[in-house]
Amino acid sequence: MRLQPRFVDAETKQRVRAQIERYFFGGVPHNRAIGLELVDFSAEFFHTRVPFAEHLVGDVERGVMHGGVITAMMDATGGGAVMLAAGEYMRVVTLDLRIDYVRAAEPRRTMHGRASCYRVAHDVAFVRGAAFHADEHGNLEVQIAQATGVFALMRSASAGRIIGAPEPAGTDSGDAT
Amino acid sequence: MLPEEIYEHIRAGRFDTVLARIPYIQMMGFQFSVANGIVTGTMPYAEHIVGNAKADALHGGTLGSLMESTALITVLHSTLPEKLPRTINITVEYLRRASRRDTFARAEFLRRGRRISNLRVVCFQDDVDKPVAAATTHVLMG
Numbered sequence: 556m557r558l559q560p561r562f563v564d565a566e567t568k569q570r571v572r573a574q575i576e577r578y579f580f581g582g583v584p585h586n587r588a589i590g591l592e593l594v595d596f597s598a599e600f601f602h603t604r605v606p607f608a609e610h611l612v613g614d615v616e617r618g619v620m621h622g623g624v625i626t627a628m629m630d631a632t633g634g635g636a637v638m639l640a641a642g643e644y645m646r647v648v649t650l651d652l653r654i655d656y657v658r659a660a661e662p663r664r665t666m667h668g669r670a671s672c673y674r675v676a677h678d679v680a681f682v683r684g685a686a687f688h689a690d691e692h693g694n695l696e697v698q699i700a701q702a703t704g705v706f707a708l709m710r711s712a713s714a715g716r717i718i719g720a721p722e723p724a725g726t727d728s729g730d731a732t
Numbered sequence: 733m734l735p736e737e738i739y740e741h742i743r744a745g746r747f748d749t750v751l752a753r754i755p756y757i758q759m760m761g762f763q764f765s766v767a768n769g770i771v772t773g774t775m776p777y778a779e780h781i782v783g784n785a786k787a788d789a790l791h792g793g794t795l796g797s798l799m800e801s802t803a804l805i806t807v808l809h810s811t812l813p814e815k816l817p818r819t820i821n822i823t824v825e826y827l828r829r830a831s832r833r834d835t836f837a838r839a840e841f842l843r844r845g846r847r848i849s850n851l852r853v854v855c856f857q858d859d860v861d862k863p864v865a866a867a868t869t870h871v872l873m874g
Contacts, residue, residue, distance in 0.1 A: 585791035588759070588780040613756045621756035622800055622819055627793025646784070649792045653823040 562597060567719050579635060586631055589624050594693055598642065600671045601635035603628060607663045618662040625666060625686045626654055629702040632668040633682040637706045640672035640680065644716040646709035655701040664688045670702065680706045742808050762798060764805045771809050773802030773837040782832060790830040799824065799853040799867040802837040807849060813874025820870040830864040833857055847873055
């Protein structure tokens with residue numbers, strides 16, 4: 556049986572959040588380039604956002620961000636969901652990612668991405684998610700895109716580092732794209 | 733309706749003059765050229781497109797973005813629609829690790845419709861026969 560990540564107390568969750576932000580966001584140059592931020596997470600979901608920024612605009616007339624930002628955000632968000640569902644820091648590689656643009660983004664609004672991994676097998680994991688504009692609580696207000704992805708798990712590179720486990724001195728966390 | 737001068741640029745394959753106005757395209761460094769009627773999109777290597785430095789891998793999202801943009805430019809160049817074409821959906825398949833070097837994409841129509849078209853896009857680096865990614869996309873014609 557695989558071990559579930561446990562965020563039973565606020566202190567553990569805070570430590571996991573710091574690890575994710577350090578390696579998954581800070582350590583991935585393109586995630587930094589689009590200004591990707593971690594909103595919330597659990598073993599069941601991964602929630603990110605990209606605040607509106609002028610350098611990400613793809614439609615100058617309407618003032619909305621380029622679709623490529625959504626692709627990059629959902630790729631990273633799906634990978635995060637897989638890692639948390641698997642419960643180990645490990646390299647996660649995207650096999651395929653489908654994005655349906657269900658409606659046009661609204662001008663100058665933050666884009667949220669939320670994904671959940673609904674099946675983790677030994678070698679692959681399956682993800683669905685959405686890109687959306689959120690209300691003040693971070694809940695879906697207007698859906699912009701639907702995402703479906705399959706990811707490969709690089710378990711050999713995980714070194715059995717359980718997410719949320721006490722951190723042994725002198726180790727660092729996993730890396731992911 | 734796009735201004736006639738923009739059509740002139742697109743018809744002539746002078747995409748850079750049109751795309752210079754789009755901040756995201758500038759940030760990503762995308763360039764587009766036409767040879768024998770085929771559009772090639774180029775994403776020059778830059779540190780900010782890296783997804784995993786340890787694994788020497790570009791971010792998957794940047795490959796998807798290059799392919800989506802190349803499909804749209806291919807539609808623009810070949811059909812000169814009245815409005816800008818829009819992506820309905822795209823499925824990206826990641827085939828090989830994309831390492832830290834220049835990346836290219838080319839699109840071809842599998843179906844060219846009056847309102848909706850389907851294109852297959854291939855993304856490669858050194859060897860056109862060893863694509864690093866491929867994509868299928870539906871595009872709403874302008």
